[in-house]
Amino acid sequence: xxxxxxxxxxxxxxxxxxxxxxxxxxxxxxxxxxxxxxxxxxxxxxxxxxxxxxxxxxxxxxxxxxxxxxxxxxxxxxxxxxxxxxxxxxxxxxxxxxxxxxxxxxxxxxxxxxxxxxxxxxxxxxxxxxxxxxxxxxxxxxxxxxxxxxxxxxxxxxxxxxxxxxxxxxxxxxxxxxxxxxxxxxxxxxxxxxxxxxxxxxxxxxxxxxxxxxxxxxxxxxxxxxxxxxxxxxxxxxxxxxxxxxxxxxxxxxxxxxxxxxxxxxxxxxxxxxxxxxxxxxxxxxxxxxxxxxxxxxxxxxxxxxxxxxxxxxxxxxxxxxxxxxxxxxxxxxxxxxxxxxxxxxxxxxxxxxxxxxxxxxxxxxxxxxxxxxx
Amino acid sequence: xxxxxxxxxxxxxxxxxxxxxxxxxxxxxxxxxxxxxxxxxxxxxxxxxxxxxxxxxxxxxxxxxxxxxxxxxxxxxxxxxxxxxxxxxxxxxxxxxxxxxxxxxxxxxxxxxxxxxxxxxxxxxxxxxxxxxxxxxxxxxxxxxxxxxxxxxxxxxxxxxxxxxxxxxxxxxxxxxxxxxxxxxxxxxxxxxxxxxxxxxxxxxxxxxxxxxxxxxxxxxxxxxxxxxxxxxxxxxxxxxxxxxxxxxxxxxxxxxxxxxxxxxxxxxxxxxxxxxxxxxxxxxxxxxxxxxxxxxxxxxxxxxxxxxxxxxxxxxxxxxxxxxxxxxxxxxxxxxxxxxxxxxxxxxxxxxxxxxxxxxxxxxxxxxxxxxxx
Numbered sequence: 001x002x003x004x005x006x007x008x009x010x011x012x013x014x015x016x017x018x019x020x021x022x023x024x025x026x027x028x029x030x031x032x033x034x035x036x037x038x039x040x041x042x043x044x045x046x047x048x049x050x051x052x053x054x055x056x057x058x059x060x061x062x063x064x065x066x067x068x069x070x071x072x073x074x075x076x077x078x079x080x081x082x083x084x085x086x087x088x089x090x091x092x093x094x095x096x097x098x099x100x101x102x103x104x105x106x107x108x109x110x111x112x113x114x115x116x117x118x119x120x121x122x123x124x125x126x127x128x129x130x131x132x133x134x135x136x137x138x139x140x141x142x143x144x145x146x147x148x149x150x151x152x153x154x155x156x157x158x159x160x161x162x163x164x165x166x167x168x169x170x171x172x173x174x175x176x177x178x179x180x181x182x183x184x185x186x187x188x189x190x191x192x193x194x195x196x197x198x199x200x201x202x203x204x205x206x207x208x209x210x211x212x213x214x215x216x217x218x219x220x221x222x223x224x225x226x227x228x229x230x231x232x233x234x235x236x237x238x239x240x241x242x243x244x245x246x247x248x249x250x251x252x253x254x255x256x257x258x259x260x261x262x263x264x265x266x267x268x269x270x271x272x273x274x275x276x277x278x279x280x281x282x283x284x285x286x287x288x289x290x291x292x293x294x295x296x297x298x299x300x301x302x303x304x305x306x307x308x309x310x311x312x313x314x315x316x317x318x319x320x321x322x323x324x325x326x327x328x329x330x331x332x333x334x335x336x337x338x339x340x341x342x343x344x345x346x347x348x349x350x351x352x353x354x355x356x357x358x359x360x361x362x363x364x365x366x367x368x369x370x371x372x373x374x375x
Numbered sequence: 376x377x378x379x380x381x382x383x384x385x386x387x388x389x390x391x392x393x394x395x396x397x398x399x400x401x402x403x404x405x406x407x408x409x410x411x412x413x414x415x416x417x418x419x420x421x422x423x424x425x426x427x428x429x430x431x432x433x434x435x436x437x438x439x440x441x442x443x444x445x446x447x448x449x450x451x452x453x454x455x456x457x458x459x460x461x462x463x464x465x466x467x468x469x470x471x472x473x474x475x476x477x478x479x480x481x482x483x484x485x486x487x488x489x490x491x492x493x494x495x496x497x498x499x500x501x502x503x504x505x506x507x508x509x510x511x512x513x514x515x516x517x518x519x520x521x522x523x524x525x526x527x528x529x530x531x532x533x534x535x536x537x538x539x540x541x542x543x544x545x546x547x548x549x550x551x552x553x554x555x556x557x558x559x560x561x562x563x564x565x566x567x568x569x570x571x572x573x574x575x576x577x578x579x580x581x582x583x584x585x586x587x588x589x590x591x592x593x594x595x596x597x598x599x600x601x602x603x604x605x606x607x608x609x610x611x612x613x614x615x616x617x618x619x620x621x622x623x624x625x626x627x628x629x630x631x632x633x634x635x636x637x638x639x640x641x642x643x644x645x646x647x648x649x650x651x652x653x654x655x656x657x658x659x660x661x662x663x664x665x666x667x668x669x670x671x672x673x674x675x676x677x678x679x680x681x682x683x684x685x686x687x688x689x690x691x692x693x694x695x696x697x698x699x700x701x702x703x704x705x706x707x708x709x710x711x712x713x714x715x716x717x718x719x720x721x722x723x724x725x726x727x728x729x730x731x732x733x734x735x736x737x738x739x740x741x742x743x744x745x746x747x748x749x750x
Contacts, residue, residue, distance in 0.1 A: 025627030125627040185612035185635045186604060192636045193600045195629060196643070200593040202577055218575040222597060225568045229561060237560035243666065250664060252400030252500040254570060254656055257663070260560045261567045268571070281629055288632070289625060291618065 005083045006073070007039040010064035012104060015141045021134060024289075027124040031113050034138050035097045035104030036060050039080060040088035042142065048375035049144040050091045051135060052076065053152035053159035056227070056283045057275060059103035062095035063088075078358035085367035090375060091148060099134050100126040100282040108207075108278035121207025126282055128155075128290045132162045136170065148375050149173035153355035154322065155283070158290045161330065164307040165292055173373055174307075175366070177314045178355035180326035181300050181333070182291035187321065190230055191284040194223035198277050207278050216277045221268035223280060228267050233318035233351030300333035310340040312369045314362065316354035317347050342369060380458045381448070382414040385439035387479060390516045396509060399664075402499040406488050409513050410472045410479030411435050414455060415463035417517070423750035424519040425466045426510060427451065428527035428534035431602070431658045432650060434478035437470035438463075453733035460742035465750060466523060474509050475501040475657040483582075483653035496582025501657055503530075503665045507537045511545065523750050524548035528730035529697065530658070533665045536705065539682040540667055548748055549682075550741070552689045553730035555701035556675050556708070557666035562696065565605055566659040569598035573652050582653050591652045596643035598655060603642050608693035608726030675708035685715040687744045689737065691729035692722050717744060 012035050021029040037060050042049060052062050054075075063080040065073055080086045080093055097105040100123060104110075108123040139147065150171050152160040157179025163171045183191070198204055201219030205212050232240070241260035256262045296302035311334055315327035324345045334341045346362045348354035354362070387410050396404040412435050417424060427437055429450075438455040440448055455461045455468055472480040475498060479485075483498040514522065525546050527535040532554025538546045558566070573579055576594030580587050607615070616635035631637045671677035686709055690702035699720045709716045721737045723729035729737070 025625075125629075127627075182618065184609055185616045185618065185633075186607075186609040188618070188633055189600075189604045189612060189635055189639055192633075192639055193597060193604065196600065196640070197572060197597050199629060200596070202593075218577075221575070222568060222572050225564075225571065226601065229564045229568065232561075234559055234561040237564060241560045243557065243560065243563070243669075250400075252502075252660075252664075254500075254574060254660070258560075258563055258567075260564055264564060264567055265571070285627075285629070289627075294618075 005081045006077070007064040007081045007088055009067065010037055010039065010061075010074070011066070012037050012060060014104065015138055017134075017137055017141075021130070021137075023124050023130045024127040025125050029099070029106065029124070032099060032106035032134070033110075034099070034106070034134060036138060037062060037074075037095045039063055039093040040091050042092040042144070043375060045375075046144050047146070047148060048091050049139070049142065049147050050086065050093045050149045050151060051139070051147055051163075052080070052086075052093060052095050053131070053135070053150065053156035054095070054098065055152070055154035055156045056287070057271070057280075058156070059101060060095040060097040061103070062093065075356065079363065079366065085363045086151070086370055091370070094138070094142070096135055096138060098126070098131045100279060100286075102276035102279040107276070108282070109276050118210055120210050121278055123278065123282070125285050127286055128158050128162045129166060131159055131286070132166045135159070135163075136167055139170065145170065147171045148373055149175060149370070151175040151177070152179070153177040154179060154352065155287055158287075162290070162292070164309040164311075165304065168306050168308040171309050173312070174309045175312045175314070175369065176327070176330060178316055178319055178322050178327075178352055179330070180322040181293060181329050183287055188288050190226060191288055194226055195281055195284055197222035197226075198281060204277065207281075209277070215272075217272040220272040220275060220277050220280060224271035224275075225264045225268040228264060230321045231351060231353045233320060233349065235318060236349050236351050236353075239349065300329060301336040304333045304339075305337050307334070307337065307339060311342065312365070313341060313343045314355075314365065315345050316350070316352070317345060318349055319352045319354060321352040380456045381452070382439040382456045382463055384442065385412055385414065385436075385449070386441070387412050387435060389479065390513055392509075392512055392516075396505070396512070398499050398505045399502040400500050404474070404481065404499070407474060407481035407509065408485075409474070409481070409509060411513060412437060412449075412470045414438055414468040415466050417467040417519070418750060420750075421519050422521065422523060423465060423467050424514070424517065424522050425461065425468045425524045425526060426514070426522055426538075427455070427461075427468060427470050428506070428510070428525065428531035429470070429473065430527070430529035430531045431662065432646070432655075433531065434476060435470040435472040435480075436478070437468065450731065454738065454741065460738045461526070461745055466745070469513070469517070471510055471513060473501070473506045475654055475661075477651035477654040482651070483657070484651050493585055495585050496653055498653065498657070500660050502661055503533050503537045504541060506534055506661070507541045510534070510538075511542055514545065520545065522546045523748055524550060524745070526550040526552070527554070528552040529554055529727065530662055533662075537665070537667070539684040539686075540679065543681050543683040546684050548687070548744075549684045550687045550689070550744065551702070551705060553691055553694055553697050553702075553727055554705070555697040556668060556704050558662055563663050565601060566663055569601055570656055570659055572597035572601075573656060579652065582656075584652070590647075592647040595647040595650060595652050595655060599646035599650075600639045600643040603639060605696045606726060606728045608695060608724065610693060611724050611726050614724065675704060676711040679708045679714075680712050682709070682712065682714060686717065687740070688716060688718045689730075689740065690720050691725070691727070692720060693724055694727045694729060696727040
């Protein structure tokens, strides 16, 4: 059963690109493909397209189901659909799996057309700028000259921001949610620990684990457990698990004692069975490298001077991964440039994960902003 | 060269105990030994003894050096010595390596007298209460009926607090620094990730790695890297490393790019070469299990009703591992019981590690309190 306001049954599509893509790190992708999904219809003027950029472990499957009995919907189904805040009766919404991803786009799991073997560890390190360039070509492919909006949370918000810098004339609105103008040293430190857990897993084999018929499960599992700590707030973990024992009494062992341990292990195991380690490494590096102010001596105002879009910036009070302060830095730099900016700091208990939750206040703000956009 | 106010050249001592020690987890240690160091002299009345309890990776070597050309001093040398805040001209200071440790006391690395082989993974899981019981026997052994003070930071502060509950008549003052009445779910989550990194290291061998001539280096390294993130504040990491590149330019690789990565890897490697994994597991479990209020339905005031000591509680503003709020919970519960409590929240940038730093304000508070103690 699908709800009334679901986009319904959807199917991914694929776009192939044969013109070389110069990457920021120096390498060139001579050919590549992107997997994407669309919801709603592109209007006659081609003025209602909205690109939604995914975060670290996300993908192109934003909304709907792949079959009537699919138990899972897309990861932002609560936001996207007919009558939902990102209304598919009005907008033509596009979800894209980024380059280097593991959900169908060119990446470590895909075939390198030159060698006819999986790219694996040889797939280049990609950046937010590279992703945005690849997405712009997808816009060309779809016949869209200018996006009504680009939307993203977390690492997705960085892409939304980068769109306004790389293609200032091609995006009218940017919705930058639970994001940051760059990572702090602490953010990068968590990424480094996650990467080292993967890289030092004996089954990583310098990234060539496909050749050995294994995956660095242990490392990915640790990386994901750690990630989950940073996605939730201390308070949210306290409210959800507190110090609750799983079996009612302490066993004085290293087995699961507390509910929270069980949750982390479950999340880690699940992820390690689904996600590609080489992709995980690349996604965390894209986060590390994103820093538009770097070329401007750290001056974010100068870095954002080229932007022309209107902005909605949203942060969540309990987000300690990308705290409200980081969003305020973006807002300040946009205002310095006399751009149109709306900013909301939403009271929410869920930490960084709040951007994925159907909080009414948050969704009302999104709905209000998106309703105002003329298409 | 030793400074004027150093305790000078010191040597560890060992105390053997042949009466069985009942552990909270149910097991009994029939024999055990504790390694300890002392600084200053026990006075005639035996009224000037101060026990200093160590934290997760600490040990009994608090101050001084092992030889004139020893490059390292004990871990709390900045606090302890003649004329220092914990003045060895006045106090007889004792540092103890806890049961389950890896610096000489009975623990996974020591010989199980029953099997004549290293305990290894068979060494029991120990708790803060067990440590305090073992320390009380060391006090007996030293002829000390009542401690002038017991002092500890972090996990050491939990022991100081526990002393006032297990032996309310044997401790006149407790200095509980950068500590907490129990771990939050987030604190426990970090411990769990660290333990899982160790336990899933293929060289852990269920804790029997000694038999295989290996150590779970990779896991210990990840555990320590993660620990370091929680010891420093985001601001301290920012001030120390920020986004500084190690080689001045981005290499678009998974090698060290940022200074902070270099620091974490160095700390991880160093620790993995020095510390015992089975001990690390036990220390983190002792942290997890500490929760005096648990037996009182979560009521800390009731749990602390038995205490008689005078207290100095200190927290540090930037400590996000054991935030000032956690210290305030202890202070509140002590005040509810009409105990004598002094509390200081010290403005400090170093995060949890601040308790080890020679901050003048912090040390002045310690000195002032310790000066007041009559011996």
